[in-house]
Amino acid sequence: AQSVTQPDIHITVSEGASLELRCNYSYGATPYLFWYVQSPGQGLQLLLKYFSGDTLVQGIKGFEAEFKRSQSSFNLRKPSVHWSDAAEYFCAVGSNFGNEKLTFGTGTRLTIIP
Amino acid sequence: DSGVTQTPKHLITATGQRVTLRCSPRSGDLSVYWYQQSLDQGLQFLIQYYNGEERAKGNILERFSAQQFPDLHSELNLSSLELGDSALYFCASSVGGRTTGELFFGEGSRLTVL
Numbered sequence: 001a002q003s004v005t006q007p008d009i010h011i012t013v014s015e016g017a018s019l020e021l022r023c024n025y026s027y028g029a030t031p032y033l034f035w036y037v038q039s040p041g042q043g044l045q046l047l048l049k050y051f052s053g054d055t056l057v058q059g060i061k062g063f064e065a066e067f068k069r070s071q072s073s074f075n076l077r078k079p080s081v082h083w084s085d086a087a088e089y090f091c092a093v094g095s096n097f098g099n100e101k102l103t104f105g106t107g108t109r110l111t112i113i114p
Numbered sequence: 115d116s117g118v119t120q121t122p123k124h125l126i127t128a129t130g131q132r133v134t135l136r137c138s139p140r141s142g143d144l145s146v147y148w149y150q151q152s153l154d155q156g157l158q159f160l161i162q163y164y165n166g167e168e169r170a171k172g173n174i175l176e177r178f179s180a181q182q183f184p185d186l187h188s189e190l191n192l193s194s195l196e197l198g199d200s201a202l203y204f205c206a207s208s209v210g211g212r213t214t215g216e217l218f219f220g221e222g223s224r225l226t227v228l
Contacts, residue, residue, distance in 0.1 A: 034216075043116060043204060043219030044157075090157065101147070101170045102217065104157040 002027040002093045006105035014113050015083055021076040021108050023065075023091030032094035033074040034102065035065055039087045047089075050074060061085070086112045117141065120205050120220035128228055132193040135223045139186055139207030145169065146188040147208075147217060148180055152201040163188055164210045192225070200227045 003026045013019055025031055032051050036044040048059025055067040065076045074091060088109050092102040117140035127133055139146050148160040150173075159172035163182035174180075177195075182188045192199060202224050206217040 036219075041221070043118070043221045044206075044217075045116070045219070046216050049216065101159050101162055101172065103159065104149075106156040 002031070002095060002103045004091050004093050004103055004105035006089075006091055006108050008108045009106070010109045010111065012111040012113060013081055016080050019076075019078045019081045019085070019110070021089050021091075021110070023074045023076065023105060024072050025074060025091070025093045026072065027093055027095075031074075033065075033067060034092040034094065035059065035063070035074075035076050036090045036092060036104075037061075037087045038090065038107075044090060047076070081110075081112055083112045083114070086110055116218040116220065118205060118207050118218050118220035120203075120223050122223055123221065124224050124226075126226045126228065127195060129195055129197060131195050131227075132191065133195065133225065135190040135192070135203050135205075135225075137188045137190070137205030137207075137220060139188070139205075140218050143207035143209055143218070144186065145208045145210035146182055146186070147206040148174075148188070148190050149204040149206065150201045151204060151222070155201075157204075160190070195225075195227045197227050200225055 005024045034049045035047040038044045050057050050067045088107045090107045091105040094102050119138040121136045144165045147162045151157045160174040161180050162170040166182050177193050180190045202222045204222045206219045
């Protein structure tokens with residue numbers, strides 16, 4: 001069965017600092033990997049996704065993530081965070097086209113300090 | 115605005131009662147997904163419908179049922195409610211089939227069971 005681990009429950013960074021959120025997955029075949037963001041009181045929004053090809057993927061809002069098969073990781077990064085990035089971030093793994101059921105990690109809450 | 119509409123936004127009820135949550139997917143999307151988000155369980159996949167048919171089932175209790183109607187809207191029925199059913203219930207939609215795997219989430223229905 002597929003699973004996702006986000007080891008950091010809560011991260012606090014200063015505005016303008018760099019950010020890396022960790023995600024490890026477990027899946028027997030080539031995974032389809034996603035990062036979603038949930039702002040307070042909102043639903044989840046897709047930041048970026050990885051299916052195949054270039055292991056460094058670019059997303060919206062200046063985020064990027066790198067797929068590392070050897071480490072079963074898909075970490076999310078941003079070079080300089082903005083106060084508006086404060087939110088909950090979820091990593092997710094999908095199984096195959098045709099059934100887009102996603103398994104989500106437990107999320108990482110990001111707090112930005114001035 | 116994701117284009118996915120969920121009603122009601124908030125619902126307070128008593129144990130033993132039954133409630134119905136409604137979801138209207140984005141125009142053109144054939145798949146509807148229901149997720150439950152709680153503090154202790156995180157974001158859990160409940161069930162997926164594709165064009166009116168059940169496509170995938172997750173950790174959905176027998177007290178819960180769902181359906182997708184010919185106009186593609188979906189309803190999640192929760193019966194014999196328990197305190198532990200208090201959670202945020204998300205509906206998501208996607209085109210379905212061999213697509214990008216991107217889910218579009220509604221803003222959720224917050225259920226409080228007293």
